[in-house]
Amino acid sequence: xxxxxxxxxxxxxxxxxxxxxxxxxxxxxxxxxxxxxxxxxxxxxxxxxxxxxxxxxxxxxxxxxxxxxxxxxxxxxxxxxxxxxxxxxxxxxxxxxxxxxxxxxxxxxxxxxxxxxxxxxxxxxxxxxxxxxxxxxxxxxxxxxxxxxxxxxxxxxxxxxxxxxxxxxxxxxxxxxxxxxxxxxxxxxxxxxxxxxxxxxxxxxxxxxxxxxxxxxxxxxxxxxxxxxxxxxxxxxxxxxxxxxxxxxxxxxxxxxxxxxxxxxxxxxxxxxxxxxxxxxxxxxxxxxxxxxxxxxxxxxxxxxxxxxxxxxxxxxxxxxxxxxxxxxxxxxxxxxxxxxxxxxxxxxxxxxxxxxxxxxxxxxxxxxxxxxxxxxxxxxxxxxxxxxxxxxxxxxxxxxxxxxxxxxxxxxxxxxxxxxxxxxxxxxxxxxxxxxxxxxxxxxxxxxxxxxxxxxxxxxxxxxxxxxxxxxxxxxxxx
Amino acid sequence: xxxxxxxxxxxxxxxxxxxxxxxxxxxxxxxxxxxxxxxxxxxxxxxxxxxxxxxxxxxxxxxxxxxxxxxxxxxxxxxxxxxxxxxxxxxxxxx
Numbered sequence: 003x004x005x006x007x008x009x010x011x012x013x014x015x016x017x018x019x020x021x022x023x024x025x026x027x028x029x030x031x032x033x034x035x036x037x038x039x040x041x042x043x044x045x046x047x048x049x050x051x052x053x054x055x056x057x058x059x060x061x062x063x064x065x066x067x068x069x070x071x072x073x074x075x076x077x078x079x080x081x082x083x084x085x086x087x088x089x090x091x092x093x094x095x096x097x098x099x100x101x102x103x104x105x106x107x108x109x110x111x112x113x114x115x116x117x118x119x120x121x122x123x124x125x126x127x128x129x130x131x132x133x134x135x136x137x138x139x140x141x142x143x144x145x146x147x148x149x150x151x152x153x154x155x156x157x158x159x160x161x162x163x164x165x166x167x168x169x170x171x172x173x174x175x176x177x178x179x180x181x182x183x184x185x186x187x188x189x190x191x192x193x194x195x196x197x198x199x200x201x202x203x204x205x206x207x208x209x210x211x212x213x214x215x216x217x218x219x220x221x222x223x224x225x226x227x228x229x230x231x232x233x234x235x236x237x238x239x240x241x242x243x244x245x246x247x248x249x250x251x252x253x254x255x256x257x258x259x260x261x262x263x264x265x266x267x268x269x270x271x272x273x274x275x276x277x278x279x280x281x282x283x284x285x286x287x288x289x290x291x292x293x294x295x296x297x298x299x300x301x302x303x304x305x306x307x308x309x310x311x312x313x314x315x316x317x318x319x320x321x322x323x324x325x326x327x328x329x330x331x332x333x334x335x336x337x338x339x340x341x342x343x344x345x346x347x348x349x350x351x352x353x354x355x356x357x358x359x360x361x362x363x364x365x366x367x368x369x370x371x372x373x374x375x376x377x378x379x380x381x382x383x384x385x386x387x388x389x390x391x392x393x394x395x396x397x398x399x400x401x402x403x404x405x406x407x408x409x410x411x412x413x414x415x416x417x418x419x420x421x422x423x424x425x426x427x428x429x430x431x432x433x434x435x436x437x438x439x440x441x442x443x444x445x446x447x448x449x450x451x452x453x454x455x456x457x458x459x460x461x462x463x464x465x466x467x468x469x470x471x472x473x474x475x476x477x478x479x480x481x482x
Numbered sequence: 483x484x485x486x487x488x489x490x491x492x493x494x495x496x497x498x499x500x501x502x503x504x505x506x507x508x509x510x511x512x513x514x515x516x517x518x519x520x521x522x523x524x525x526x527x528x529x530x531x532x533x534x535x536x537x538x539x540x541x542x543x544x545x546x547x548x549x550x551x552x553x554x555x556x557x558x559x560x561x562x563x564x565x566x567x568x569x570x571x572x573x574x575x576x577x
Binding site for chain 1: 492496497498535536538540541542543544545546547548549550551553554555558559564566567568569570571572573574575
């Protein structure tokens, strides 16, 4: 029996606000424990929530970014459960009137194909604090700095069929929210966390199997591994004639396995009711239109434009539109050198490789886009070869000046002077009598290889500076 | 709407309220009476009444996204039963 995984994701996105969703405490990451926890965040008696307008604006921006319905009227609810990092005994969330309704999201797969993933809803809520289970004399330590940090919970339809699609969806979501500027998307700091709902069903079946939920997975790689693991685990159960139990599981990255969270069985009854301390949030057309006016070009739009305007392949357009900063960088390179193809190549190969190697963000790239464009100009006008250009780029990376300065200082200019090249070609021919003899008796194929050998020798002699086209022509004449 | 003792026990557990063996019968009866009153309310024809999330006829006001709170950890922790390294200490949470 062929089994098909059915996957839906719930992403908790931390919004890039300065203050918390219901209090004026700072949300800065990495502060000393409990120094950003006010009386509201600590649930001191009599404290009341006041809604952060920017958190609402971020949610609306997201909704517009996926073409979703924005609720003109949305309501906050209390989700009740007991845990020490939730001092109020309830989380303020949204239940049946979320701020963002149904939307759609286009994702791009590695092979260039696209898939559409439905978004069920997105709602605003507050984050809980953090429990530290290291040993405090048999007690647990609580840091409430994160309590009250604004989150947007984005719930997808069960439209995802495998781990690769789940990762593509998360990457696309990450790209969108950072384009919109509503989150820093920093997964290592927990700005984007993911719950995975997963079930299996016989291929072609319309009804869903029993699902499990894997909580709090915080990297693309772990999402992929957790799904692989869970699909296998459920398949083993079903193929062995057993039944999957509906439960919440935790992914353990160290052991690469998921395991049951037994304690939550009864607790899953949250007894939602409307939050009496907050009024309904009413949004009018003018507010929505004002936010629509602030939207930047979105990743999908940029990708399409890159393909049309610059004639880039699907793959190149995807890579180069991954972040706004990378897209802007690429476009500045093109504006400088007027050659999209070679720009795309340099940005993706040399630049991204160096950035990766030095673990540097494009925003802190030591070679500016204008400088890289300047280097490409020198390749295009035959001042240097592509090979020498890589050397120049290395030097630019180390801050040794512009392309022109480095070429000048190191005397890297390509030699295109006929006389100079002729001398070199003669020297190579004289020094390689054996190959010359072979060439004379060789067939067409063999001759091509030998020409390659001679060109190589001239390039070596010229330290890579000889103009290969002219060398080719000269060799062809001399060896006739 | 009738309610049974085991439902009251479950709700009490979720709300972390301890109800003794001797009390459970009485609590169940009293809550059943409240639910009976709710049943009477349910019988009223409300199809022309807009659903309401809050009794106040107003909309939520929004505050600007500015940090207005200072660090007052010392005064908050002065009244906490146990703290260490800036953390509040609570009985061990077993996951």
